[in-house]
Amino acid sequence: MDTLARAEDRPALPHVDKWHLLQELSVARAAYGLSDRELCVLEALLSFHPEQKLGGNADLIVFPSNRALSERCHGMAESTLRRHLGRLSDCGLILRHDSPNGKRYAARGADGEVLRAFGFDLRPLLVSAGDIAQAAQAAREAAARLKALRERISLQKRDAQKLAAYALEQGYSGTFETVLADLLEVTRLLRRRLSADALEDLAPRVAALRDQVLRDLAAAESANVSETENTSAKDVYSERQYQNSNTDSSDLEPCHEMAGGDPSELSETGSNTPGNAEGKRELNPPNAAQGLPLPLILKSLPEALLYHDGPIRSFDDLFRLATTLRGMIGISPSAWEDALRVMGPETAAVTVCCLVERVEEIKSPGGYLRHLTREAEGGTYSVARLVMAQLNRGGKS
Numbered sequence: 035m036d037t038l039a040r041a042e043d044r045p046a047l048p049h050v051d052k053w054h055l056l057q058e059l060s061v062a063r064a065a066y067g068l069s070d071r072e073l074c075v076l077e078a079l080l081s082f083h084p085e086q087k088l089g090g091n092a093d094l095i096v097f098p099s100n101r102a103l104s105e106r107c108h109g110m111a112e113s114t115l116r117r118h119l120g121r122l123s124d125c126g127l128i129l130r131h132d133s134p135n136g137k138r139y140a141a142r143g144a145d146g147e148v149l150r151a152f153g154f155d156l157r158p159l160l161v162s163a164g165d166i167a168q169a170a171q172a173a174r175e176a177a178a179r180l181k182a183l184r185e186r187i188s189l190q191k192r193d194a195q196k197l198a199a200y201a202l203e204q205g206y207s208g209t210f211e212t213v214l215a216d217l218l219e220v221t222r223l224l225r226r227r228l229s230a231d232a233l234e235d236l237a238p239r240v241a242a243l244r245d246q247v248l249r250d251l252a253a254a255e256s257a258n259v260s261e262t263e264n265t266s267a268k269d270v271y272s273e274r275q276y277q278n279s280n281t282d283s284s285d286l287e288p289c290h291e292m293a294g295g296d297p298s299e300l301s302e303t304g305s306n307t308p309g310n311a312e313g314k315r316e317l318n319p320p321n322a323a324q325g326l327p328l329p330l331i332l333k334s335l336p337e338a339l340l341y342h343d344g345p346i347r348s349f350d351d352l353f354r355l356a357t358t359l360r361g362m363i364g365i366s367p368s369a370w371e372d373a374l375r376v377m378g379p380e381t382a383a384v385t386v387c388c389l390v391e392r393v394e395e396i397k398s399p400g401g402y403l404r405h406l407t408r409e410a411e412g413g414t415y416s417v418a419r420l421v422m423a424q425l426n427r428g429g430k431s
Contacts, residue, residue, distance in 0.1 A: 048089050049087045049088070049089035050087060050088050050089060050160055050163045051086060051087055052080045052083060052085075052086065052087065052088050052156075053080070053086075055088070055159065055160075055163055055166065056073070056076065056077055056080060058163075058166050058167055058170040059073065059076070059127075059166050059170070060073055061169075061170040061173050061174060062166055062169035062170040062172075062173050064173065065169040065172070065173065066125050066127070066169070067125065068121070068122075068125065069118075071110075071114070071118055072118045072121050072122055074107055074108075074110075074118075075103070075107055075110070075115065075118040075119060075122065076122055076127065076128070076159075078098075078103050078106035078107050079096055079098070079103070079122075079128065079154055079156065080156070081106055082096040082097075082098045082102075083096050083156060088156060088157075088159065088160045089160055093151060094155055094156040094157045094160065095131055095151040095152075095153050095154065095155045095156070096151075096153050096154055096156065097138035097151050097152060097153030097154070098138065098153070099138060100112050100115060100116075103115055119154070126158055126162065127158055127159045127162060128154045128155060128156060128158060128159065129154070129155040129157070129158050130153075130154060130155075131151065131152050131153060131154070131155055132152060133152035137152065138152055138153040138154075176230070179230070180230050180233065182414070183230070183233045183234070183237065184224070184228075184233055185414060186237065186413065186414060187220075187224070187233060187236055187237050187240050188224060189414065189416050189419065190240045190241055190244045190416070191217055191220050191221065191224070191240050191243075191244075192419070193244055193416050193418040193419060193422070194213060194217055194240070194243050194244040194247045195214065195217050196418070196419075196422040196426075197244075197247045197248065197251055197418065197422065198210040198211075198213050198214050198217070198247050199214070200251075200330070200422065200425060201247070201250065201251050201254060202214075204254075206250070206251065206254035206255075207254065208250030208251070208253070208254060209246060209250055210247065210250065213243050213246060213247055216243055217240075217243060220236065220239070220240055220243075223236060245325070248324075248325035248326065248327075249325075251326075251327055251330065252325065252326075252327040255327035255328075255329040255330055256327065256329075324381055324416070324417050324418060326384070326417065326418055326421060328346070328348070328349060328352070330421065330425075331352070331384055331421055332346055332352075333425060334388070334391070334421045334422075334424035334425045335387045335388070335390075335391060335424065336391075337390055337391050338355065338359060338387040338388075338390040338391060339355075341355065341358065341359060341362075341390075342355045349379075349380045349383070352380075352383050352384065352387065353379050353380065353383040355383070355387065356382070356383035356384075356386040356387050357370075357383075359386055359387065359390050360386050362390075363386075363389060363390055363393050363399045363400075364398070364399055364400050365386065365389075365399055365400040365403055366400050369400045369403050369404050369407070370382070370386075370403075372404065372407050373385065373386075373403055373406070373407045373410075376407050376410045376411050377406075377407065377410045377415070377417075381410075381417045384417050384420070384421065385403065385406060385417055385420060386403065388417075388420045388421065388424055389402065389403065391424055391427075
């Protein structure tokens with residue numbers, strides 16, 4: 035539909051706030067191929083319309099002179115002004131109504147009422163309001179996806195950098211220096227405004243570098259433990275047994291999920307699972323705490339390890355310790371089970387033990403665990419960040 039037809043079309047919305055519409059168009063400007071300067075010219079045109087809203091039976095033709103428009107565009111040159119006005123017309127957002135002599139003016143009656151005007155008609159902008167709103171929403175969704183992808187890449191890059199730096203500090207052999215050099219190049223790339231396609235290409239590269247660091251770090255750490263410890267650390271879980279009985283009010287964090295709920299939820303235990311009278315519950319397959327080697331994790335948990343009799347020789351030992359500690363720091367059975375379901379047993383166990391290290395700083399460990407569980411559901415949680423933060427805080431001393 036050409037601009038003239040759009041000007042005669044019936045708008046989907048009878049009235050639209052002109053400044054809100056301009057804001058939506060600013061968000062959707064890429065869809066219309068508009069520059070900031072063209073939006074500035076449109077803003078100036080809208081300022082000559084006396085009403086706050088566009089619509090109704092009001093005449094939407096504005097007729098400022100080039101000089102007046104230039105002043106409201108901060109002194110824009112007339113040649114530039116004409117070019118941007120032409121672009122707005124080509125995009126179907128305004129329509130020219132030229133007088134016989136090419137001037138812009140309004141012919142008024144004896145009572146001062148405008149009989150006819152020659153200038154720029156803003157009705158095409160009003161008619162396009164629905165399309166502009168849809169384009170703005172699509173632009174916001176695309177920006178959100180781009181932001182999430184960029185954050186995921188940045189988090190994986192940061193994890194890989196911290197793990198590689200730790201490995202070099204410990205004197206481990208491997209490809210850590212090469213990986214750090216590659217990650218430095220990734221850092222330089224992320225300083226630019228990369229397109230979605232460029233980020234999609236970069237994501238698997240960063241993930242591969244992180245996986246390489248984890249493999250080399252696991253091999254280096256495994257070389258420092260006995261064959262028995264190495265075998266135990268890789269035990270496969272067929273099922274786990276944990277008890278949530280004998281809980282009291284200190285075992286539950288304040289959370290909206292429990293407010294006004296069924297009182298039976300407050301005494302939820304593993305032994306109440308239908309068809310599982312012995313309290314055993316099937317869990318997700320082990321994920322080995324997202325690839326982190328057990329010795330590295332243990333170095334970050336000096337406080338939590340004080341509550342375990344004897345050395346931690348496997349993730350199974352660490353899981354049992356976390357099962358005990360979660361009630362001690364006020365994490366409810368439901369929050370714990372949600373974390374197990376979403377994160378997997380190893381990652382959930384490491385997370386709880388890290389919370390024990392910071393229990394004096396965290397107002398509600400149970401609420402914080404729920405927050406981390408939601409991050410894990412969205413794919414933005416990294417337990418490596420938690421572990422490396424503990425090591426940086428002095429957990430390796």
